[in-house]
């Protein structure tokens with residue numbers, strides 16, 4: 001169980017960089033591109049897939065991690081509250097926003113409307129993700145860079 005937990009932790013931690021990269025690329029495209037091409041669609045899709053992968057891995061970790069424990073007073077403990085509630089709720093909201101953005105962009109006809117949906121929903125999602133990542137400088141949360 002410890003090995004599985006460690007594999008999941010490293011995948012979840014490393015995958016964050018792909019999430020950030022694809023979201024950033026999708027947003028830059030949405031602000032700069034002059035037509036909606038296949039490569040733009042693929043980057044929007046990769047961003048969607050990587051956040052959904054994080055959700056699946058995260059759900060397993062939620063049940064395996066020793067940072068998620070609903071013991072007496074867990075809400076008063078910053079580490080247990082972060083992983084038991086804040087990280088989960090924040091990331092769920094971000095993933096929902098990104099999913100809405102992707103499907104709106106897919107259904108819209110012209111490229112300005114497609115990119116508008118990505119600009120709004122992916123940017124909001126990215127900001128929320130950045131806020132709820134347990135960055136190493138938030139030392140109490142015990143997160144790493146990879």
Ligand code: HEM
Pocket residue numbers: 009012013015016019051054055057058059060061062065066067068083087088091092129133134142143144145146
């Ligand atoms: C885009 C979405 C997400 C990103 C970018 C993300 C990123 C991260 C990062 C960077 C860590 C720290 C890993 C480390 O340094 O050890 C982490 C830990 C964790 N995440 Fe996520 N996460 C996301 C979504 C979720 C979701 C939706 C859940 C729950 C369903 C979740 C559950 C966890 C848990 C339980 C840990 C602690 C694991 C441990 O150290 O034992 N994550 N996450």
